[in-house]
Amino acid sequence: MASTSELNKLVFNIGDRYNTFDPFIWAEKLNLDIYWENIGPKPLAKTNYMFNNPFIVMANSVKYSNQKYFVLAHEIGHVLEHKGLAAYYVSNNVHRRKTEREADAFAMAVITNLYVEENGKLPDTYADLRYNYGLPYLGE
Numbered sequence: 001m002a003s004t005s006e007l008n009k010l011v012f013n014i015g016d017r018y019n020t021f022d023p024f025i026w027a028e029k030l031n032l033d034i035y036w037e038n039i040g041p042k043p044l045a046k047t048n049y050m051f052n053n054p055f056i057v058m059a060n061s062v063k064y065s066n067q068k069y070f071v072l073a074h075e076i077g078h079v080l081e082h083k084g085l086a087a088y089y090v091s092n093n094v095h096r097r098k099t100e101r102e103a104d105a106f107a108m109a110v111i112t113n114l115y116v117e118e119n120g121k122l123p124d125t126y127a128d129l130r131y132n133y134g135l136p137y138l139g140e
């Protein structure tokens, strides 16, 4: 179970390695293919596996919205934190809710750093982040 500071460290290390907190560039570097499909409204994205290789399906409805950054970062959180397969096949609801919260925390850290990258400062309020990236409800 990753703590918040471990999550932040992980996010910071990846941002440092790729020189950006843009999750679309991360996906490219991590060889994560993204397929835009008519899915949603819930979920807005899904991580799937083909022969142990993860790929991400995202909803067309967020393709031209800033919400796509949070949504993709959440999925990358699943791929990185849970090494994919094990978490994917877990059927236990309590565990699943926990992995969703962790993926949300991961995505929040990415989005916060992306805000700093683009604006040169921390967001003043959570509302700033919400406005800039159209954050979905946490925990789903």
Ligand SMILES: [Zn+2]
Pocket: 074, 078, 099, 100, 103, 140
């Ligand atoms: Zn999730």
